[in-house]
Amino acid sequence: MDAIDVGIRFKREAPALAEPSDPLVLRDWFVDDLPAVGVGAEAVTAEIVERLLPLCKNEAHPQFCGFGDTGDDPAALAAGIIAMFTQQNLINQRFDAPVATFIEIAVLRWLREALGYVNPQREDIQTVWNVGGLITTGGTMSNTIAMMLARENQAPGTMQSGVEDPERFSIIVPAGVGHYSVRAACTWIGTGAHIIQVPTIGFRYDQDELRKALAEHEGRIMSVVAYAGDSRTQTIDRLADVAQIVREADPRIWLHADACWGLPMAFSERLRPRLAGIEQFDSVTVDPHKVLAIPYSLSALLVREPESLRTVSTFSDLIMQEDFAFGQVTPFVGTKSWGSLKLWAMMRSHGRAGLGQIAERRVALAGRFAELVDAHPRLVRLHDPDMAAVAFCYLPPGIEDGTGDVEAVNTFNKALHSALLADRRWFLHTFTLPDDLGRIAPGATVQALRLVSINPHLTEQHLTDLLAHLDALALDLC
Numbered sequence: 008m009d010a011i012d013v014g015i016r017f018k019r020e021a022p023a024l025a026e027p028s029d030p031l032v033l034r035d036w037f038v039d040d041l042p043a044v045g046v047g048a049e050a051v052t053a054e055i056v057e058r059l060l061p062l063c064k065n066e067a068h069p070q071f072c073g074f075g076d077t078g079d080d081p082a083a084l085a086a087g088i089i090a091m092f093t094q095q096n097l098i099n100q101r102f103d104a105p106v107a108t109f110i111e112i113a114v115l116r117w118l119r120e121a122l123g124y125v126n127p128q129r130e131d132i133q134t135v136w137n138v139g140g141l142i143t144t145g146g147t148m149s150n151t152i153a154m155m156l157a158r159e160n161q162a163p164g165t166m167q168s169g170v171e172d173p174e175r176f177s178i179i180v181p182a183g184v185g186h187y188s189v190r191a192a193c194t195w196i197g198t199g200a201h202i203i204q205v206p207t208i209g210f211r212y213d214q215d216e217l218r219k220a221l222a223e224h225e226g227r228i229m230s231v232v233a234y235a236g237d238s239r240t241q242t243i244d245r246l247a248d249v250a251q252i253v254r255e256a257d258p259r260i261w262l263h264a265d266a267c268w269g270l271p272m273a274f275s276e277r278l279r280p281r282l283a284g285i286e287q288f289d290s291v292t293v294d295p296h297k298v299l300a301i302p303y304s305l306s307a308l309l310v311r312e313p314e315s316l317r318t319v320s321t322f323s324d325l326i327m328q329e330d331f332a333f334g335q336v337t338p339f340v341g342t343k344s345w346g347s348l349k350l351w352a353m354m355r356s357h358g359r360a361g362l363g364q365i366a367e368r369r370v371a372l373a374g375r376f377a378e379l380v381d382a383h384p385r386l387v388r389l390h391d392p393d394m395a396a397v398a399f400c401y402l403p404p405g406i407e408d409g410t411g412d413v414e415a416v417n418t419f420n421k422a423l424h425s426a427l428l429a430d431r432r433w434f435l436h437t438f439t440l441p442d443d444l445g446r447i448a449p450g451a452t453v454q455a456l457r458l459v460s461i462n463p464h465l466t467e468q469h470l471t472d473l474l475a476h477l478d479a480l481a482l483d484l485c
């Protein structure tokens with residue numbers, strides 16, 4: 008009971024950013040010897056509260072505006088605690104996870120339906136191979152399994168024979184905005200980093216360039232990856248166009264959509280059209296721990312053809328010899344916790360309408376922030392927001408937008424971000440971004456600041472307060 012109380016107070020009261028500490032000081036405080044005599048559970052819990060929590064960041068704080076991993080949905084938190092106590096193991100069904108397995112199947116079907124995949128009738132679900140999805144530990148794992156599926160699709164039996172002629176396993180990604188996990192996945196699964204980067208316009212594939220790349224590398228492409236929300240600007244690609252272009256060029260290519268950010272749009276009638284075409288992709292990654300306030304960690308990979316998961320299945324006579332054992336279809340994983348209960352509880356507690364409203368509120372708030380950025384004389388917005396992210400630059404004094412003094416802008420924004428971190432009251436993310444819309448200097452790489460409007464406690468007042476805070480910090484830097 009005390010631990011739950013501590014957890015709730017942490018989420019409500021802990022500051023956005025932890026007390027700043029030198030990593031080497033932290034090392035020397037905490038990397039110590041195991042006590043010869045145990046201190047007992049109560050003392051350990053007190054130590055966690057007193058010594059560790061002040062050194063933790065709190066993403067549930069509304070002034071932590073750089074990401075959206077709040078992990079604070081009440082139903083998900085409650086379910087997560089209960090799931091931990093139950094110690095179910097999704098590797099097997101009958102004795103290890105009798106009901107948990109079917110909760111996992113239910114939630115996977117909800118996700119599939121939201122994305123527009125066709126679900127088999129309930130009575131036709133006879134085995135895990137009729138489900139069409141997997142719960143995984145994160146977007147990186149889901150993308151890795153997607154690349155394995157692409158590999159088996161390109162060269163069936165590679166699971167057994169190993170990779171031959173790696174040149175055949177190239178993948179196409181959008182230049183400058185792709186997430187590193189897809190490239191890493193290809194190196195982990197042995198197909199090598201044969202990555203073809205296609206130029207973008209406005210953070211989406213330049214479709215003529217995509218056609219050209221497909222023609223130039225014909226026969227050697229195992230997958231084309233498109234983003235329903237890239238990692239930096241959360242721009243959604245024109246998924247229906249990408250699917251059509253790829254299918255026309257070569258219908259055997261595995262189409263993978265990374266919808267780590269885009270999933271919530273699927274629940275809103277109004278926003279759903281922005282994902283149009285996603286149901287034509289062979290696989291889709293979603294990341295509820297980023298966008299649905301699910302405590303870490305929880306992602307899912309959904310596949311258009313449920314049976315395609317057979318190509319990466321594992322068999323053993325030790326365990327898993329049963330129809331509904333998820334251990335058979337989940338590469339890299341043996342024992343698996345009941346993480347899906349968190350998502351099941353969250354989705355059930357809000358319902359489809361509530362999930363849609365969550366998405367709409369975030370998009371409206373990002374739109375409002377974009378207006379405030381546009382109205383500010385020294386801020387330049389770097390993209391037209393599709394979802395819950397707004398990336399922008401602060402212009403230093405003496406520099407006007409379009410003047411092309413990228414170095415001065417980048418140096419100033421780096422310094423501004425450092426000042427923000429040192430102050431600790433607000434957190435925005437920073438990264439480099441191709442200036443795809445030429446807002447600072449066409450073709451340049453700019454140092455962007457980014458707000459994410461996912462936190463349910465973030466209000467319009469916070470947005471104006473944040474900009475006032477940035478102005479004060481910027482003034483100090485001049």
Ligand SMILES: Cc1ncc(COP(=O)(O)O)c(C=O)c1O
Pocket residue numbers: 144145146147148150186188234236237238265267268294306
């Ligand atoms: C678009 C995209 N895909 C995949 C990932 C990886 O997700 P995870 O950190 O859950 O492994 C990220 C993480 O930021 C992402 O932005």
